[in-house]
Amino acid sequence: MQECPYQLLCIPDVDECRTLPDACRGDMGCVNQNGGYLCLPRSLYNQPYRPDTPALPNPVYQDPSAGFPDTFLPAVPGGGGGRGGVEPSYPRVRSTAQCILGYTLAEDGTCNDIDECETNSHHCNPTQVCINTSGGYTCSCTEGYWLIGGQCQDIDECRYGYCQQLCANAPGSYSCSCNPGFILNPDSRTCQDVDECEDEPCSHGCFNTYGSFMCNCDEGFELAADGTTCIDLDECSFSEFLCQHRCVNTPGSFSCICPPGYYVFEDGRSCEDFNECDTGNNTCTTAQVCFNFQGGYTCLDPLQCRPPYVEVSDNQCMCSAENPACRDKAFTILYRHMDLSSGRSVPADIFQMQATTRYPGAFYIFQIKSGNDGREFYMRQTSNVSATLVLSRPIKGPKQVVLDLEMVTVNNVINFRGSSIIRLTIFVSDF
Template sequence: MLTVLVLALCCIHSGNGQTCTEGFAYDRRARVCVDIDECRTVPDACRGDMQCVNQNGGYLCIPRGLYSQPTYPRAGERAGGRVPAIVEREPAYSDTSRGYPEAEPYPLPPPPGPVAPSYPIVSRSAPCILGYTLSEDGTCNDIDECVTDSHQCNPTQVCINTAGGYTCSCTEGYWLVGGQCQDIDECRYGYCQQLCANVPGSYSCSCNPGFTLNPDSRTCQDVDECADEPCSHGCFNTYGSYMCNCDEGFELASDGTTCNDLNECGFSEFLCQHRCVNTPGSFQCHCPGGYYLYEDGRSCEDINECETGNNTCTTAQVCFNFQGGYTCLDQLKCDPPYIELSDNQCMCSSENPACRDRPFTILYRHMDLSSGRSVPADIFQMQATTRYPGAFYIFQIKGPGNEGREFYMRQTSNVSATLVLSRPIKGPRVLVLDLEMVTVNNVINFRGSSIIRLTIYVSEYPF
């Protein structure tokens, strides 16, 4: 009798999502399932006088004395790399230490003929172990179950041939879940730095606008858009984008890249004192004739043509400058019965009967006035040059020139008064006012008057 003990070790080894069948372990380097040599790894695999013989996916315990006897293997079954079960006969010995029931030896009747033993062949003339086939030269060659299609791998799995067996695995990008190869969603594990698209068995990385994919096909590199000069003026590169800026005097257009000229003249009417002219990126102030642009670039100053000599007055004339222009004054001529007293004064003698009821003197004065000057404004002062005991003075505006009542006289003392502008006057305009000072002396019963003939040149502009 031969007792054969088959020990099945269920070892499940996982590597990269791969499960091996019983009696095999996963080799991470070769990425295949290899047979476990239980005769070396299992302590006291066989006890007593039993010899341990490793098999593909298991091992056998055989009596040592039977090695030299001719033996014949029993037929078995193989499924997915498992070692076939060996049919045992009734034990002819007792081994309680291995957990077998005790049995009394019983005599065996002699067989009528030779009986084939039921234990595997272990001699040199024995056939090959499971997973191998005997060649014509007597050697054992591995059976490629993957080629012969004798494997039992799931349609979603890949068959990988091993020495004496095979293993079922999944291709790259898949993992084994419940006996089925399922696609690995690499996008869930952050394989891509920015954008990820999962595809069956793989994945694809891409980048957001403003970035380009690096050679590693995973990370993204910022694109320097300013290198292509997308802005009409200045460009500032940012992470994943860029910004355009404009030179002074320009503003960014709605497209974000071009610059439009800024019309500074439209901001305020007070930017220039007279006229504002827009220029690309800036503006210029202009002044009317008779003025020059002040050093601040905005204000207008009067040109004194009488001082610069840039006038048309003759040597017999007197040049009088006013805001924005000038005039040439002819030599004073006094109308009879007046006679010239000085360059700018005419006198009518009291001894001349024709001078009765006429002003004693007429003094000629000239002044300029800005158009639209704010009111009220004191613009001219008049006072008596001599005083007489018991006399008092009356100041008033006489004759035409004040039809619009733009002026009035305000007496400031007994001997003086001030001409006041009460309403704004728009120019250009020339006004002539007779400012009269009446002298009254009741002691000697005297009444006389003097006139200041004031010519006012109102400019065209308020500066």
């Protein structure tokens, strides 16, 4: 029977070269031994066996009892490898030393481990790192490298998504960075969003977004080209109809201003006439009559009828038919007043005239007798006894227009022809 080293209980040999994955690394080949296995350069153990082949110095021996394949232990002395009397295909290793392979005899008679890495008696590739183990050594690569074809090659960590965002590979290492708007977490791999609003980059409001931020402005302001500052919005430049009269821009808003004689209505945009006659804010005397018009007022003196007319009421003069001086004159003159906005759109019906007395067999003719020098008006007869004064051209104020609107009564049965006049005074406002 084969003698067991260290007086261990012997069990049937296990072929580690078959049962252990990657028992030997790099250019080392696995050779099973009774109670262990050898890692030998392939160039040696593939050679035909010759009895005169000298023993290899310090062959690497793998002991499965270590629990992991990278731990190297010395081979068991006298361990046989052949089966059925067949000579092995690797050189026999013979040792007459009292210590097993990988150990050396000390002066005190104990066996001390040989540091193959220190004595440079290992067979690691120049790109590999030698790590000494009890009774042997292992060849490994430094962090950031892996073994490919017996060579340690750099691992491209960026290829395998080691970084969440930006990655820069380096020999044996890598570094992560983040896109603008993010900072690197303490793990040096992941990124977290930066809340830019904490630094108050916006002149008004700030809204943080993933990786960035957005600025917003208060009402009446708009965002400038730099995306952070807010500039006043000139609402008055949008439309000339924003205010009825005049628009004044203010920071973040606007205001409407009305001309003298007007006040700003509840909507804040349109202008309403200030009635000086109703409020008493006028200079008319008690003998005068206050007449309000758009944007102002006027004080009307008491009616004075010119002869041969006589006053019959506060606003009417009459010329009697019995008076020979009244033969070619209108029978009555009725005084009326009205106001008109400057530049009013046309055509517009502004005044209606109607016969108050009807005579059998009579018909009526309506016409503008005087005052229409600019031909801004015309009469449109709407029935046998009525007509409407129409504004046909806009009138720019301030202006005062006096029209004599005549109604001619014709009765051919009794051979009668007479007329009545409405003297209409129109106050055209300044605005």
